[in-house]
Amino acid sequence: MKTLHYVAAALLGLSLTGCVSFNPAGPIGDPSQKASTPRQQAVMVDQVVVSDSSIDAEVRKNLGSQFTAQLNRRIERGEYFREVISFPATLGEQDALLKLEFSSLKGKRTPHPGYFPGAILTLTGWIWFNGPIYVDKYDLTGTLVFEDAHGKTLASSQKTLQLKQNTGLWDDDYFNLALGATQLNELVEELLQDSLQQLPSPPQGSAQ
Numbered sequence: 203m204k205t206l207h208y209v210a211a212a213l214l215g216l217s218l219t220g221c222v223s224f225n226p227a228g229p230i231g232d233p234s235q236k237a238s239t240p241r242q243q244a245v246m247v248d249q250v251v252v253s254d255s256s257i258d259a260e261v262r263k264n265l266g267s268q269f270t271a272q273l274n275r276r277i278e279r280g281e282y283f284r285e286v287i288s289f290p291a292t293l294g295e296q297d298a299l300l301k302l303e304f305s306s307l308k309g310k311r312t313p314h315p316g317y318f319p320g321a322i323l324t325l326t327g328w329i330w331f332n333g334p335i336y337v338d339k340y341d342l343t344g345t346l347v348f349e350d351a352h353g354k355t356l357a358s359s360q361k362t363l364q365l366k367q368n369t370g371l372w373d374d375d376y377f378n379l380a381l382g383a384t385q386l387n388e389l390v391e392e393l394l395q396d397s398l399q400q401l402p403s404p405p406q407g408s409a410q
Contacts, residue, residue, distance in 0.1 A: 225254070225308065228272060231272070234391075243284060244285040244298075245282070251302070274288070294351065295351055298348045301348075302345070310339045311336050313337075338369050340363060343363075344393050346359050358400070
């Protein structure tokens with residue numbers, strides 16, 4: 203009888219899983235560490251663009267607004283630049299405009315193929331010993347550009363994060379209400395670091 207109860211529990215667990223598509227919505231958090239030396243120029247963060255056509259237009263607009271505020275905070279907290287300015291301020295000759303676009307924000311959660319037989323054969327031990335229950339897949343693409351006050355590109359980076367990871371009962375992402383936030387932040391950090399390395403330093407004595 204106990205065996206039947208275990209099997210029933212496994213089947214109940216299976217019924218709670220399924221294929222779910224979602225769009226990672228952040229938040230874009232603070233950087234893990236600050237820049238060693240701030241660049242001696244100001245930066246303005248342009249409105250973040252979400253151009254993934256699979257997302258509803260109104261949702262894209264709302265995500266763009268949220269990401270813009272969060273990215274502003276990340277740049278400020280990271281102390282990458284002497285100053286972060288915002289409209290109606292205007293860029294000086296040595297300042298930079300940061301543009302960020304997400305052309306793909308796709309996530310998908312599916313049951314792991316070994317979950318059902320594993321849970322049955324191990325009398326749910328598979329679940330309690332953190333065997334994979336889900337497979338989480340991510341397809342994220344972003345482009346980050348720095349421009350000068352005249353619209354000339356100073357640095358540009360485009361990166362894609364395609365990831366497939368197993369998630370078990372005791373993993374952080376199992377009950378994560380902000381699923382995909384870690385992966386989105388990883389993409390943003392890669393874009394930032396790559397573009398900052400390309401960004402030419404302003405001439406000495408040009409700080410305003």
